[in-house]
Amino acid sequence: MQPQTAISGRSVRFSTQVSGLPQPQVFWYKDSEVLSTSYKCKFLHDGDEHTLLLLEVFPEDAGEYSCTVSNRFAEERTFAVTGKRPEFTKTIESLQRQEGAQGVFSYTVTGDPLPEVQWLKGTSHIQPSGFCIIVNNPDGSGFINIKSVKQEHSGIYTCKASNQYGEASSGTAECHTELCVIDKPNFVRPLGSVAAVVGAALHLECQVDEDTGVTVSWTRDGRKVHQSPDCKLLFEDKTVTLDILKTTLKDCGNYVCTVANEAGSASCSTTVKVQGKxxxxxxxxxxxxxxxxxxxxxxxxxxxxxxxxxx
Structure with missing residues (x-):
C-alpha cells in the first residue's frame, strides 16, 4: 500500500492484492487498533483486491493504517501512513528574565508533512529581526530568541504549528507561554529621619517600585536586624516596614534597608536617635x-x- 495525503472532508482509499489457498482472512487496522465497518469506514472486495475506504477524513483520522492477511499457513501485514496533524511533544516553559538578558523559548513538534511554525505575541505575528531570531529545524525542533529583553517584551507568547491536517498550539493549558521581564527594585520613597523616645514605639517605612522576586534585609550599624517578638519586619504591597514595639537606648544607630532581586539591588538609610525621658x-x-x-x-x-x- 502507498502512503496517502488527504484533504480534510474528502475520502481516502487503501488497496492491496490478496491471494492464497485457502482464502486468507483480511483485517484492517489503524494504529494497531482493528477497524470495523461504520458510517465512514467501508471494506470492499473485488477479486484479489481488498480496499479500505474512508468516506470522509478529518485531522483526527491521520495515522498508520495496516492490513493483515492470514490463513492456516501464513500471516502477512502491509502498512500505509496517512499524514499526521501537528502535535507538540512538550509544553513551552514560561520565562522570567532581567532586562538585557536573552529570552529563549524552545519547542519540539511532530506532524506529517512537517508543520509550519509561527510565533505570536498577543495577537501580533512575530517576524525575524535584528533583535529576534527564529529557527525552525527539519527535525521539528526550533526556538525563538529575543536577544536583549526589555520591559515592552513582557507578555503572552503563542507558538502555532499547522499543516493540511490541522493546527496545534503549545504552552500552558490556555495554549500560551509567558515572558516576564523584571527590573531591579528602586526606592520611590526612601527612609526618612526618625527621632524616638525610650519606651515608645519606633516605626521605619520605605516604598519600592518592584516586588517581583524581591527580598528585603535590614542592618543597624552594619549588623543584621532579625525578626523577633520585639522587632517586626514586613514587606507588603511594595512597602517595607520595621517596627520596634518598645524603644531602648541600644536601638539608636544607622539603619540600612536593602532590597534585591535577580536584576540587582538598591539601599536607603537613616539615622535613628533615641532620647531619654x-x-x-x-x-x-x-x-x-x-x-x-x-x-x-x-x-x-x-x-x-x-x-x-x-x-
Missing part, C-alpha cells in the same frame, strides 16, 4: 547646686544623671 525631681533639704536654698526643683534627663549629685 524627662522627669521632675523634687527635693527637700540642701542641694550642692544651690547652697542658699533649702529646697529645689530640678528637671533632669535620665541620660545625664552622672553629672548631678545629691546629698
Amino acid at each position: 524627662s522627669y521632675l525631681v523634687k527635693f527637700q533639704g540642701n542641694c550642692s547646686i544651690c547652697n542658699f536654698c533649702k529646697s529645689a526643683v530640678l528637671e533632669v534627663n535620665t541620660v545625664q544623671f552622672s553629672g548631678v549629685h545629691f546629698r
Whole structure:
C-alpha cells in the first residue's frame, strides 16, 4: 500500500492484492487498533483486491493504517501512513528574565508533512529581526530568541504549528507561554529621619517600585536586624516596614534597608536617635547646686544623671 495525503472532508482509499489457498482472512487496522465497518469506514472486495475506504477524513483520522492477511499457513501485514496533524511533544516553559538578558523559548513538534511554525505575541505575528531570531529545524525542533529583553517584551507568547491536517498550539493549558521581564527594585520613597523616645514605639517605612522576586534585609550599624517578638519586619504591597514595639537606648544607630532581586539591588538609610525621658525631681533639704536654698526643683534627663549629685 502507498502512503496517502488527504484533504480534510474528502475520502481516502487503501488497496492491496490478496491471494492464497485457502482464502486468507483480511483485517484492517489503524494504529494497531482493528477497524470495523461504520458510517465512514467501508471494506470492499473485488477479486484479489481488498480496499479500505474512508468516506470522509478529518485531522483526527491521520495515522498508520495496516492490513493483515492470514490463513492456516501464513500471516502477512502491509502498512500505509496517512499524514499526521501537528502535535507538540512538550509544553513551552514560561520565562522570567532581567532586562538585557536573552529570552529563549524552545519547542519540539511532530506532524506529517512537517508543520509550519509561527510565533505570536498577543495577537501580533512575530517576524525575524535584528533583535529576534527564529529557527525552525527539519527535525521539528526550533526556538525563538529575543536577544536583549526589555520591559515592552513582557507578555503572552503563542507558538502555532499547522499543516493540511490541522493546527496545534503549545504552552500552558490556555495554549500560551509567558515572558516576564523584571527590573531591579528602586526606592520611590526612601527612609526618612526618625527621632524616638525610650519606651515608645519606633516605626521605619520605605516604598519600592518592584516586588517581583524581591527580598528585603535590614542592618543597624552594619549588623543584621532579625525578626523577633520585639522587632517586626514586613514587606507588603511594595512597602517595607520595621517596627520596634518598645524603644531602648541600644536601638539608636544607622539603619540600612536593602532590597534585591535577580536584576540587582538598591539601599536607603537613616539615622535613628533615641532620647531619654524627662522627669521632675523634687527635693527637700540642701542641694550642692544651690547652697542658699533649702529646697529645689530640678528637671533632669535620665541620660545625664552622672553629672548631678545629691546629698
